[in-house]
Amino acid sequence: MAVSAQDHKQRKMLNLAVKRDLQRWLLGRIFGVVLLSVLLAVLILFIYSWRELGSSFYEAHFTIRQVSDLLWLAMATGGAISLLGGALLALFLPQKIAGPLYRIERELERVRQGDLTVQIKLRRGDPLPEIAAGLNGTLAELRLRVQQLQEACRQVNAGGEQPAAEHLAQLCRELQQLKTK
Incomplete structure (x- = not known):
């Protein structure tokens, strides 16, 4: 069966939602891990920044507060970047697995319909x-x-x-x- 150039081009187009359930599952796990690590880092920062210092250390406390405010911004930025990176990972990582799974599912459907001549062929480098x-x-x-x-x-x-x-x-x-x- 010959594949036309149009069919080949349509198959090559980027499809970000091949296996939506797999993407949602992976996205949830990545967001959970990133969120947990950010919350843990914020909790540690909070504990250290709000520690009571004696009145003689008021100036040190003021300096720590300024550094703490900068660290909050750094933590928020780092968390946002981590969440964005996790989202991109969850979008593109399943593509590597979803394509071969889709081809295997499609060929097994042909077998289910009685075609035992099926040969499952994956591209070179596919998992x-x-x-x-x-x-x-x-x-x-x-x-x-x-x-x-x-x-x-x-x-x-x-x-x-x-x-x-x-x-x-x-x-x-x-x-x-x-x-x-």
Whole structure:
């Protein structure tokens, strides 16, 4: 099946929401970790900046307050940058995994519809090549068994040398080797 240039171009267009559930899950985890680390840093800063100092250290306390105010701004900026970085990571990281998962899902749908000629092909550098190779091996074995059963059925229908009962018994043995429950 030839892929037209238009189809190829549409597939190459950036799609930021390939696996929305995966993106939401990842985004939630990243935001949670960043938020927790920012809150912990702010709590530590708060504890150190509001510590009571004696009256003789009023000037030191004033200096600490000024530094504390600057640190609050630095913490807020760092937190915002971390959250933005986490959001970008959550948007683009699933792209690396979602593309191969989408292709595998699409090919398995063809198998579900009865097409055992499917070969799952991933691009070079895509993650999950072991899963694709494992599925291809499973499909090859299933294809071989189905071909053997089809050949035995053809022989039964053609009325070859062996009696039909013997062919049917052989088919039953081969079918029993396949686990369905």
